[in-house]
Every structure is written in C-alpha cells, then in structure tokens.
Amino acid sequence: MTASASGTGMAGDGVCVVMPTYNERENLRTTLDGVFAYNPGVDVLIVDDASPDGTGELADQMAQDNGRIHVLHRGGKGGLGPAYLAGFAWALDRGYAVVCEMDMDGSHRPQDLARMLKVMRCDRGVDLVIGSRRVPGGRTEGWPWYRDLISRGGSWYARRMLGLGVRDMTAGFRAYRADLLRHMDLRSVEANGYVFQIDMTRRAAAVGGRILEVPIVFPERRRGVSKMDSAIVVEAMRNVTLWGIARMRSAHGRRAD
Numbered sequence: 001m002t003a004s005a006s007g008t009g010m011a012g013d014g015v016c017v018v019m020p021t022y023n024e025r026e027n028l029r030t031t032l033d034g035v036f037a038y039n040p041g042v043d044v045l046i047v048d049d050a051s052p053d054g055t056g057e058l059a060d061q062m063a064q065d066n067g068r069i070h071v072l073h074r075g076g077k078g079g080l081g082p083a084y085l086a087g088f089a090w091a092l093d094r095g096y097a098v099v100c101e102m103d104m105d106g107s108h109r110p111q112d113l114a115r116m117l118k119v120m121r122c123d124r125g126v127d128l129v130i131g132s133r134r135v136p137g138g139r140t141e142g143w144p145w146y147r148d149l150i151s152r153g154g155s156w157y158a159r160r161m162l163g164l165g166v167r168d169m170t171a172g173f174r175a176y177r178a179d180l181l182r183h184m185d186l187r188s189v190e191a192n193g194y195v196f197q198i199d200m201t202r203r204a205a206a207v208g209g210r211i212l213e214v215p216i217v218f219p220e221r222r223r224g225v226s227k228m229d230s231a232i233v234v235e236a237m238r239n240v241t242l243w244g245i246a247r248m249r250s251a252h253g254r255r256a257d
Contacts, residue, residue: 015042015117015175016096018087020080022048024104025055032062032069034110035102039117045090046104047072047083080172081191088181099181101174108173112216116175119214127180127209130166130201131173137215138168150233157237158198161244166201166211170194170236173216176204183207193232195239202243 017035021028028046035044046063048056048071056073063069072090074083084101091099098120102108108131116129132138134155140148151170158169174197184207190199204211 013095013097015039015098015100016087016091016094017042017044017100017102017113018047018084018091019044019102019104020047020049020083020087021051021055021059021104022077023051023053023055025051025053025058027104027106028055028058028062031104031106031110035113036066036068038110038114042100042117043068043070043096045070045072045087047074047087047090049074049077049083079192081189081193081196084196085186085189085191088176088186092178092181095178097178099176099178101172101176103172107218107220109217109219112173112214113175115216116173116214119212120175120177123212125210126212127177128201128204128211129175130168130171130211130213131216131218132168132171132213133216133218134167135213135215138213138217139215140218140220142220143218154194154233154236158201158240161240161247162198162202163247164202164205166205167213169201170197171213172197173218174200180204180207180209183209190239192235194236195232198236198240 032044035042046059046069048059050056050073056071059069059071063071072086074086088099098117100113102113112131116131119126119129133140134152155167155169158164159166184203189203190196201211
C-alpha cells in the first residue's frame with residue numbers, strides 16, 4: 001500500500017491528533033473547526049484511505065489554507081488500526097510529544113479532547129489518557145441498547161481476561177505520550193477495530209505505562225455510516241480469549257516455579 005503526505009508536518013514538542021477517514025467529506029470542516037476552536041495549539045493529521053467521496057482532496061485543500069492540518073494518503077481502504085499506526089509513525093518521526101486518536105464523525109467531542117490534554121499537561125506521570133464512557137461522568141448518547149450492551153460486555157470481558165483495571169477497553173478516543181509509543185512494539189499490534197484498542201491498552205500496561213480514564217460524552221454520529229461490524233467484534237473476542245489464556249498459563253507457571 002502506497003502513502004503520500006501533504007502539509008509541512010514539523011512539530012517540535014507539540015500535539016498531533018491523528019484522525020483516520022474513509023468517506024467523511026461531509027464531516028471534515030465541522031469536525032476540524034471544533035477541534036481548533038477548543039484546542040487551538042494542536043496539529044491534525046488526516047489519514048485518508050483513498051475515500052471515493054473526495055475526503056482526501058478536500059483535506060488537501062484545507063491543509064493549503066491551514067498549516068496545522070496535514071494529510072497522509074494511503075492507497076486504499078486498509079482498516080482503522082493500520083491507519084492509526086501509520087499516523088503514529090508519521091507523528092513520531094516529526095517529534096510530537098503527544099499523539100492522539102480521534103474519530104472524524106463527531107462522536108468524539110473536541111471539548112473532551114481539551115480536558116484530556118489538560119490532564120497530560122498537568123500530570124507528567126500519566127502516559128495514556130483514555131476518553132472513557134464507563135467511568136463516573138462518562139456516558140453514551142443516542143445509542144441503541146444492543147450496541148451499548150456489546151460495548152460494555154466487550155470491555156468487561158477484556159478487563160477480566162487480561163487482568164487490567166481499565167473500564168473502557170475498546171475506547172478509541174486517546175492521548176498517548178510519544179515516549180510510551182516508542183517503548184511499545186507497534187509492528188506486531190493486532191490492528192482491526194475493537195481489538196486494536198484492546199491490544200494497545202494491554203501493551204501500554206505491559207511496558208509500565210500509567211493509564212488514566214477521563215469521563216467523556218459519546219454521542220451517536222450525526223452524519224455518515226459506521227464502519228464497525230459483527231465480524232470485527234468476534235475477532236476481538238477471539239484474540240482477547242487467546243491473550244487471557246496465555247496470561248493465566250504464564251501466571252500458573254510462575255507460581256509453579
């Protein structure tokens with residue numbers, strides 16, 4: 001898969017918000033306007049998977065007018081996890097201190113991003129801030145009951161199987177310190193949908209990263225169509241089960257020694 005980039009992309013020690021897109025043209029201006037209104041100092045990297053609706057082309061036009069917008073073009077639809085990993089690599093190469101995950105569809109509110117980044121500024125001991133729907137003060141809005149059930153159940157199962165205290169394991173609204181990402185083996189991350197977020201969480205914990213959940217409001221997307229499907233959820237649960245079994249076997253082996 002080929003990739004090309006537009007925008008200058010020289011960061012210093014700033015914040016890069018990585019936003020994967022596929023057919024998000026109608027959300028682009030509104031979402032970015034909100035991001036910059038609440039977070040005027042950040043840069044945004046749009047990672048577009050050759051959207052047939054012209055998302056990438058519009059993003060390029062916006063990047064010409066705003067030096068804080070950058071665009072990474074990938075050669076086709078390759079999935080959310082690989083798009084984030086490509087964005088992480090781009091941001092790390094340019095020396096950003098904090099790298100964020102954020103959806104383009106309006107379900108991640110820019111005012112919540114501002115609160116997450118404030119935590120990163122105020123507490124240097126935090127390595128990963130997760131925008132969480134599952135801690136006090138966090139919630140979803142406009143979700144059908146079955147989607148909420150799947151999300152809650154998936155997080156509960158992953159938390160139990162992996163022995164972690166994170167309550168929103170599948171959350172995709174995050175702020176990572178670059179140093180944490182550099183200590184993680186990103187080349188072997190399981191990279192599709194829910195399992196990507198779970199794998200990143202367990203890897204962050206495994207290298208000693210301090211994780212903090214910040215409550216957010218997660219509204220249903222207002223425009224466009226969700227890319228998540230049941231196969232991605234099933235894949236995530238299969239991987240979590242295998243990781244959990246390996247963890248329990250390892251713990252049993254240590255006790256036997």
